[in-house]
Amino acid sequence: MIPNGKLRILPLGGLGEIGKNMMLIQYGREGIIIDTGIMFPENDMLGIDYIIPDFQYVVDQMAQGNLVVHGIIVTHGHEDHTGAIGHVLDAIPVPVYATALTAGLLEIKMLQFGHADHPLHVFKAGDVLTLGPFTVETFHVCHSIPDGVGLGINTPIGLVVHSSDFKFDHTPVDGWPPDFAKLAEFAQRGVLALLSDSTNADQEGWTPSEAVIDKAFDQVFAQAQGRIIVATFASLISRIQQVAQAAQRHNRKMAIAGHSMTEYIKVATKLGYLNLPKDLLVPVDRANKMPPHEVVIMATGTQGEPSAVLGRLAWGQHRQLEIERGDTVIMSAHPIPGNEELVHRTINKLIQRGAHVIYHPIAQVHVSGHARREELKLLINMLRPKFFIPVHGELRHLTQHSLLAQELGIPPQNIAVVENGTEIFLTPDRLEVGERVPGGYVFVDGKGVGDVGPIVMRDRESLGRDGFVSVLVLIDPHTRELLEPPEIISRGFVFWRDATELMIMAQELIAEVVRTHKQGNLTLAIQDALAKLFYTETKRRPMTFAFVREVRGEVVPV
Amino acid sequence: MIPNGKLRILPLGGLGEIGKNMMLIQYGREGIIIDTGIMFPENDMLGIDYIIPDFQYVVDQMAQGNLVVHGIIVTHGHEDHTGAIGHVLDAIPVPVYATALTAGLLEIKMLQFGHADHPLHVFKAGDVLTLGPFTVETFHVCHSIPDGVGLGINTPIGLVVHSSDFKFDHTPVDGWPPDFAKLAEFAQRGVLALLSDSTNADQEGWTPSEAVIDKAFDQVFAQAQGRIIVATFASLISRIQQVAQAAQRHNRKMAIAGHSMTEYIKVATKLGYLNLPKDLLVPVDRANKMPPHEVVIMATGTQGEPSAVLGRLAWGQHRQLEIERGDTVIMSAHPIPGNEELVHRTINKLIQRGAHVIYHPIAQVHVSGHARREELKLLINMLRPKFFIPVHGELRHLTQHSLLAQELGIPPQNIAVVENGTEIFLTPDRLEVGERVPGGYVFVDGKGVGDVGPIVMRDRESLGRDGFVSVLVLIDPHTRELLEPPEIISRGFVFWRDATELMIMAQELIAEVVRTHKQGNLTLAIQDALAKLFYTETKRRPMTFAFVREVRGEVVPV
Secondary structure: OOOOOOEEEEEOOOOOOOOOOOEEEEEOOEEEEEOOOOEOOOOOOOOOOEEEEOOHHHHHHHHOOOOEEEEEEOOOOOHHHHOOHHHHHHHOOOOEEEEHHHHHHHHHHHHHOOOOOOOEEEEOOOOEEEEOOEEEEEEEEEOOOOOEEEEEEEEOOEEEEEOOOOEOOOOOOOOOOOOHHHHHHHHHHOOOEEEEEOOOOOOOOOOOOOHHHHHHHHHHHHHOOOOEEEEOOOOOHHHHHHHHHHHHHOOOEEEEOOHHHHHHHHHHHHOOOOOOOOOOEOOHHHHOOOOHHHEEEEEOOOOOOOOOHHHHHHOOOOOOOOOOOOOEEEEOOOOOOOOHHHHHHHHHHHHHOOOEEEOOOOOOOOOOOOOOHHHHHHHHHHHOOOEEEEEOOOHHHHHHHHHHHHHOOOOHHHEOOOOOOEEEEEOOOOEEEEEEOOOOEEEEEOOEEOOOOHHHHHHHHHHHHHOEEEEEEEEOOOOOOEOOOOEEEEEOOOOHHHOHHHHHHHHHHHHHHHHHOOOOOHHHHHHHHHHHHHHHHHOOOOEEEEEEEEEEEEEEEO | OOOOOOEEEEEOOOOOOOOOOOEEEEEOOEEEEEOOOOEOOOOOOOOOOEEEEOOHHHHHHHHOOOOEEEEEEOOOOOHHHHOOHHHHHHHOOOOEEEOHHHHHHHHHHHHHOOOOOOOEEEOOOOOEEEEOOEEEEEEEEEOOOOOEEEEEEEEOOEEEEEOOOOEOOOOOOOOOOOOHHHHHHHHHHOOOEEEEEOOOOOOOOOOOOOHHHHHHHHHHHHHOOOOEEEEOOOOOHHHHHHHHHHHHHOOOEEEEOOHHHHHHHHHHHHOOOOOOOOOOEOOHHHHOOOOHHHEEEEEOOOOOOOOOHHHHHHOOOOOOOOOOOOOEEEEOOOOOOOOHHHHHHHHHHHHHOOOEEEOOOOOOOOOOOOOOHHHHHHHHHHHOOOEEEEEOOOHHHHHHHHHHHHHOOOOHHHEOOOOOOEEEEEOOOOEEEEEEOOOOEEEEEOOEEOOOOHHHHHHHHHHHHHOEEEEEEEEOOOOOOEOOOOEEEEEOOOOHHHOHHHHHHHHHHHHHHHHHOOOOOHHHHHHHHHHHHHHHHHOOOOEEEEEEEEEEEEEEEO
């Protein structure tokens, strides 16, 4: 149970970014959860599929009767806000609330985790949700997926506004600008606290409108002689709409390559967020037979993923499509930090195959979905919150956002920059940073959720760097001689077939150790001796293991 | 032997970037080599220390009497131009030519490879080198290390200008602007071909002068209340000079942390490229005892390397120094693509420890050492070369540089965009792209040069992702029963101590396979069965190996 009369804001794990994937808002024993997202592994998190927030603390608090969760509100349909819904509902089976597009995308994930019948309530931006003691006024925000909402959370101690991921786009593709009126109304009523998106808090100026992309597309489409292939995120519905419109303006038909984008387009079209005229779309195999200058192909793979459509095109491994000299490829997305190498490799490969590749900074074929500093200032100054809590960004972004808020006159003691798992308490008069609750984030690897921990990760790192050597040592207990030359299996260390000299040295060393070993653990003695030999000879440190047995009798290889 | 009357330009391996690390210029059977650099491994090149160009083709041509190499000219002191000198001299022991600072840095590397007595000729920018049929006029260029040169190579068929890495800085820190007069003179004489730095060919405008950093430093130094820690590249001598001057302007003493920076400073100071007043420098342990606002500490580690000074500070593992609340850390470098994650992690960790971290784009505390588009245009238009060969960049940069040259009126057939290993032939009238010569690049891993190839790399990737399982299976040939429960060793797959159920399943499966096995290879049968079990149970694919023996007798574990 938390202290009386205090509102607790608890950003839950997630990697690097704070409060983005999952957040608990709690008053007394009553709470709501905002978002249930995943994060993608960093380059040195070998073998990890994705990462989910560690919400065990919430589960424990519920089990102990300290917390009742009245619902989960998902603010928009991006993976880092929706992707963990199945895992969360397994443990916290409470009603889910989302706008139509977000709900459509959540449904697919809930189905995969056997939660098809779980209560999923669809609301419209502007609707008011009553969840326990919280009256949540939803309001439309612009972002890089349609139908995102921010939240005006009326709590017993005052109004807390959560911006969600947003930008102030005056000319969005869907013609639905940000709900400034609602923000003004919040301001009139008085805002206790603002939680605001910090992703671009170190970027000066104002993020360009999605509309600028139309101009860039027109320029590229006008110049392209052959096919055009536009790669973007499957979820970037507005970009798909923009490509469709550019295709129509330039008399091209549009084909969709790839499963995930087809899925998103299906959901978005069904729900009315995407308008693709029937006579615009053609199947990929028909597009293949049309004159190149009449075709646009939409694809995924802007992050250099080798298994996505663009990756397969770059490496010449797509089933239906092949890059041809004269193709123009538009990379309509920025590399997510960490993906730069793969993205650049993909671009180089596409060029190698004869494509003309358009990417940032060559042309403005992508804009961010997140507000920059001038927009962040506008939001703060429209709402004039008493307390300010930067969220959705790494610590460095939150720090910059905090400095920006201070420039606008919010006193430092009214601002909390915390990391995931650190609770913030609000009263009408005070903001306090509380304890760090147990937990962090959880690796998902295949079927395993959380079973891969630091030890396995360290072993993977070591194996990835230097490989391993495994040996079988069978000894005659009477003579202390080897019953057979030790069999050695090694991978990732040296190319064993070329390393016969090293293998013979290893075998001789094992025989020597067995012969001269007096006391202690022989297996460890063999492993240590081999490790030293390998390091001396190669300056590498493969993991080294020995199976050692004494055999009274005869050994037959199988 | 190459065709009569043709000049061959052959960019040699190196990863991603073209013609940067090593290049052969050849006429008849006479050649020179430009630069002998290394590349750093990309994130998925597990365990690799560094990469060198594959120059075996050059060695073979020399052995066959088709090629005489008259010398190696190293254009400047960066690792990607100097780092492979030891490897190259092992195989191609020809004289080396470099300016004083470059030579000072080369000497250290040559010593490490036992080439301390190898002929290393020091020249000054402006000097003329005669190497076989080539008269090479060296000229000063500005770059992010002092004493870099470009080359005007007078060949039997005309003047070939190589820009080296350069920017047009009108106000460089060392007061030595680019040698425009020499470029003008080349233009008057007529330039057959220009090879020009493409690194920033996709960046609009003009790279800011190093001088802008003084202003940014002044602002940060004026505001900092506590210590200032400036991180930059050890080789960025001019930046160290700028920090020293800022320290003097703001009444701070300067300490140097880290071995490599101390080494560079020693060489640069001895040779007169760096001027650090005696009373400015203090040892780190004395700086530790001084009032924080009187101290600047220089450090390496801007790329997030965990073992560099800044990395150790971020993780609290430095022997002498510790980040304190109130410290200001200036990241005076951009992340090299691929290092973003590590750099951001380091920044976040420094903030966590209480430092105020200044990095791009928060303030202009770093500028690139490479020319942007307006500078590239200026160089082309000053020289008006007949042929144009973009170098020093990935394929995507070379492509943009080629388009830029075409905008300036150089016809496409007079431009060659090639990859490493592809030869270009020039005559006074024609440019031809020739064959691809054998070779690529070579991994250096510990003592091994080139022994880690695609198979070992693929195994490392697999081991890093899913680990391995190794089992010992000892069978009684009469009963077909196991003589002991199979011993299983596994790393990087699951946390084995928590996976007892899976281990028992594996042991039972092995017994079952042994019992029911009729024909074929029993070892493979066990491995296959285990691999299937592991995939079904975990959706992971550890490498799986079995040692299988029949034993007539008794087995004793050791």
